[in-house]
Amino acid sequence: MAKKVAQRKANPALMKPVQPDAVLAAVVGSTAQPRSAITKKIWDYIKKNGLQDAKNKRNINADDKLKALFDGKSSATMFELAKYVSNHVK
Secondary structure, three states: OOOOOOOOOOOHHHHOOEOEOHHHHHHHOOOOEOHHHHHHHHHHHHHHOOOEOOOOOOEEEOOHHHHHHOOOOOEEEOOOHHHHHHHOEO
């Protein structure tokens, strides 16, 4: 007998559009959008500009726009990304 796999429900709080502030808007645009879309746009920006560390893929090397997002740090890990996004949305 095959077991029924429970479908995961999307968390409605994560789908709610949030408004990026000026620092985050420089990377993802100024329109309100869900956090998932913001994170995807940040990753697109990182990949387009080659900012992922070559030796340690979990690290992101900041350019001027990302340095402002990362509170002045020159690098951050991918796990810290959500924390920095939360600091720059309303």
